[in-house]
Amino acid sequence: MLVRANVNGEWREADVWPGSSLLYLLREHLALPGSKNACEQGECGSCSVWLDDELVCACLVLAAQAEGREVRTVEGLAAGEAMHPVQEAFVESGGVQCGFCTPGFVVAVTDLLERASAPSDAEVREALSGNLCRCTGYEKILEAVRIAADRLSLREDEL
């Protein structure tokens, strides 16, 4: 079946098997493998994307459900060479090791900081509890959230 969706600001179309997930559409049809396939049952958050501004696990959404809607992925966050402040913070803090969970975390943290500019530690832990990381023990990911939150609120002050 044909699916047409606005992905990272661009209308894209693909002919998919009706049982395909949005994750499969992104990874295998649209050449956007940044969203990862770690559990494919909505437990690990590695495939986190936005569907019409709502944070979803792309593995739990059918490709067909994205028809006519907006999808934003990790690939859409950086403006060209410049990284998004959340991406910068992950590199700086050491929040990246193998990196397989990183795109999902970057999306989930960006979503959190778009909703709450200065979340408490408990709020951050709860917001990210749907994203699994096997390498870091999370400490440096939490540090990345603190760095990014500071930078983003500074940036807002400047506006």
Add this chain to the structure above:
Amino acid sequence: MSRRVDERVREGVGTSVPRIDGVPKVKGQFSYGSDLWADEMLWGHTLRSPHPSAEIRSIDISGAVASPGVHAVLLADDVPGSRFYGLEFADQAVLAWEVVRYVGEPVAIVAAEHPELARRAADRIVVDYEPLEPVTDMETALREGAPQVHPFGNVLSDVRVLHGDPDAEADVWVEGYYETGMQDQAPLGPEAGMAVPAEDGGVDLFVATQWLHIDRRQLAPCLNLAEDKVRLFLAGTGGAFGAREDVSMQIHACMLALYTGRPVKMSYGRTESFLGHVHRHPSRVWMRTGANRDGTLINVRARVLIDGGAYTSSSAAVISNASTFAAGPYAVPNALIEGTCVFTNNPPCGAMRGFGAVQVCFAHEGQMDKLAAALAMDPVELRLRNAAAPGTVLPTGQVIRGAAPVREVIERTAAIPLPPEPPARPRDAIELPGGVAGNVGRGEGIRRGVGFAVGYKNHGYSGGFDDYADARVTLSAGPEGPVAEIHSAAAEVGQGVQTIMAQIARTVLGVERVILRTSDTLVGSAGSTSASRQTLVSGGAVKAASEAVLAELLERARRDAKVAGADLGVDGGFVTADGEPVMAVDELLGEPIERSVIWRHRPTSPLDENGQGDVHVGFLFAAHRAVVDVDEELGLMRVVQLATAQDVGFAINPQSVVGQVEGGSAQGLGLALMEELQLEDGHIRNASFTDYLLPTTLDMPPVEVVLVEEPEPDAPFGAKGVGEPANVVAPAAIVSALRAALGRDLQRIPVKPDDLAGLREPPGIPPWPPFPDEPAREPSPLSGGVFHVGSVPPPE
């Protein structure tokens, strides 16, 4: 020529340089094994055994062959060469025929145009099995008359370590029994890669793995190709932790690619990943510890039993490690440690972070707590009294050489400030045991416990293994100054070895720009990314190759009369004479300088028949202190803080080292509290992330990390491996804290809510299983297929 190591070189050793693959990883541009794609690519799929033990009567593939979009359906008869592969012994069938020995053993492989078509075709393969009685309990496997997993018996490996007088008397004895469950490495990246048939009749395999060259050594004979026709390239690797030490999809993807003449990608789903790699050995450990009244350890007796599952994998090395570390990082004058690894029809077990040391640490530290209680001594004081030190003779007879700051890691862990006492009620639910998900109380009846543990682990391969790494370093002129290029096969699996190698080259060569070439089999073997060894061994090779490049560079400089007799060095892209810059390095690089070096650590020796030998090259020590809150009534708990000091030699990248300690602590917490493959008659009942629980942000407490830096002789810049000790020690500390909070024994990890609530009867101390008098039988040839793989010989 002399040159001091200048640690101030920008982004050199000793600095927390951001990892070199960080930017593509945060942007989603880093290409992992499961991200690979090629024109005309097919998808491979594996059909696996549903039985723990069965004969295969027949296999009918006609339905699968006739399925839409299918290009290949292959069975054991289609294996081009040897039908067996394996890490230490080639005893695993590439594809099973006649017999299957565990649930998940590969039987057939399919290539099709879409992964769903491949799955559906595999569903149409009809295998006629005659189920046999399996043996799935490690003690049952040892008994007379138990079903035999292999024709050569159920003992995979026996180790006996006999030291001093095992009958030595002591004032006080304590006895304990300890069990650990089967943990999964659960790297987030699945087993994945793509095989591409090459024009020369060979195959190029892009794969996520821990050791390219040992994969090739197993692949080539099965594919019936010369090794130079099988070229491996490291794809982005989403974690490993031991799971990628054994071959998974590599041979299958190559077979399908060679058969179809098209690129074939295989990428396991999570359930298949649980079936498709080895796990951490479940263990049962019996231990008696004797000491004098003043707390001095006199004698340790241990019986260690681990379940190797259906095939050999690296089990012999794991039981050897478990046995050599079983008495703990202490001076123990008399010991008898008997270890056995058995075959069962459970999934095969092999390497996982900690490699045998984890299971025995849970036991020896449980014993130290019991002993402290029996002597009414402070548990930290007891450990300090017995702490090993340089010169200590271990139960293997090995004398500790090199850095052994055991006292320091204990004292510095104990000195880390405790977290604040729990606030008076009411508390935020997230801070209660069970967190937001489970605790319906108001914080009443919650008890805090503090536990302590110390442990150790080797770095590098042990027991006489020729442990080496090859590395090539090339220095050339570039438009913005000199550039060093490193070509190493060391597998970057997330731990950061590429960044470490770049830091080393920068420091030795005084250059800022370093390029890492793709790791592949076009350069010599770097050995495995395991045993906390790559910083030591590949770091050593890059350092030595960089020094050889530097020697040539300075030789070229010396030909310039102006610097004859001066003390030469390099700094910031300039050659210096007596500290003063005299010429740009670029001027000397009309011809690039390339040097390859094979570096090895000092030789070790195998254990003799009494388990004596200079078996390990060096030791890594760590202490952990855990603070927990337990709600006994509800069976819920929360780890409030983990504090640890780890002996790291020298932190080449402090941020990355701390990241390893934090991540290792998290995997230790998982083993202590939640992670276990639930086995029932050989079937894994929880092969998904819904049912196999990994620690989340709500489970992990802050980890307070202190790095103890006492340089290790003969290691690059004094750096020790750092990946494993936290995983070894954290479980023991957490359970120690739980016991302290509850005031009763806990004998098994992971500790379950039923254990905390006291609903499940602890096993007590069951009878010690006998140690066989006869040595374990060597695996005998299976259909002529068994041969020793073990290592990759260095080039002549």
